[in-house]
Amino acid sequence: MNAPAVLHAQDVEVVRDGRPILREVSLTVRAGEHWALLGANGAGKSTLLGLLGALGHPTRGTVDVLGRRVGRVDLRELRSYVGHVDPRHPLNSPLKVHDVVLTGLTNTVERVPRQAPTSEQLALADRLIGLLGLGDRRAARWPTLSQGERGRALIARALMPSPRLLLLDEPATGLDVAGREQLIERLDTLQRTCPDLASVLVTHHLEELPPGTTHVMLLRDGRCLASGPADAVLTSDQVSKCFGHPIRLTRVDGRWNVRSGRPAGAGIG
Incomplete structure (x- = not known):
């Protein structure tokens, strides 16, 4: 079937x-x-x-x-x-990897003020960061990441809403x-x-x-x-x-x- x-x-x-x-x-x-x-x-x-x-x-x-x-x-x-991963992500501020991944919840480039993630969402972000091989870079800031690390962070970000489709x-x-x-x-x-x-x-x-x-x-x-x-x-x-x-x-x-x-x-x- x-x-x-x-x-x-x-x-x-x-x-x-x-x-x-x-x-x-x-x-x-x-x-x-x-x-x-x-x-x-x-x-x-x-x-x-x-x-x-x-x-x-x-x-x-x-x-x-x-x-x-x-x-x-x-x-x-x-x-x-839909989890859409674009390597030309227009982030200019020095967000930490963990915060970049959390922006996937709101589908925004920056964190939304006064919108705190739940403990479950924080734990999911950590799991995805580990799954994408970035566990030791969780607190690293965006400008310090290699191009490859940025790409994997963006995949983790796209997976935060638990989409059925990843592009x-x-x-x-x-x-x-x-x-x-x-x-x-x-x-x-x-x-x-x-x-x-x-x-x-x-x-x-x-x-x-x-x-x-x-x-x-x-x-x-x-x-x-x-x-x-x-x-x-x-x-x-x-x-x-x-x-x-x-x-x-x-x-x-x-x-x-x-x-x-x-x-x-x-x-x-």
Whole structure:
């Protein structure tokens, strides 16, 4: 029996200034599934993720988030049920990690004055901070954090309202190898710890996919090139078509590796 649908997009199109960004894209994400949206820059990945996170409306087609139709409900209320992680979080003040995580309760950048969290909420924040590998950085202030630590703090923040859906927009952007691997390790732990949580991750680097990725959509020029279980979609042939370059794809210990499919020594022209 299929798990309940958390997200459902049907024949979605987005047109901006007369230019199509997404064309006839359909996607269903069920509880416990972990999707990746893959494609080259400009393929429409972040635009689609924004629709799935109730950040905007499609030009045509329908989007249902947690059983609610985008366009028929208050988007601000709907967004409160979705954990949306944006690495470009606009925090400028030197909040401590614990306080940054607690802002997830109010979906605000800063702590809301005169709104004290409960003891249960404080304990949840501590558990999430530990789950994301930041236990020893609980009192560290935002400006002192590495890019990787900030990203993991924002994931903990997004999980504070106990959402059924987690959206991650290129969470490994700007990370060095160590930061990327720490992030992937914690995402993998999160997926195993929260079996009913669904997630959608945007990236254009297959090396950034956690081993627990269950499904993939390949986007090219705003259209869905392929969609379905990860092992069926992530083939050398389909990934080569998606990125417009011959690619050789392998998987070792649950992680994907990419190499050029062009024979060694072959010319570029």
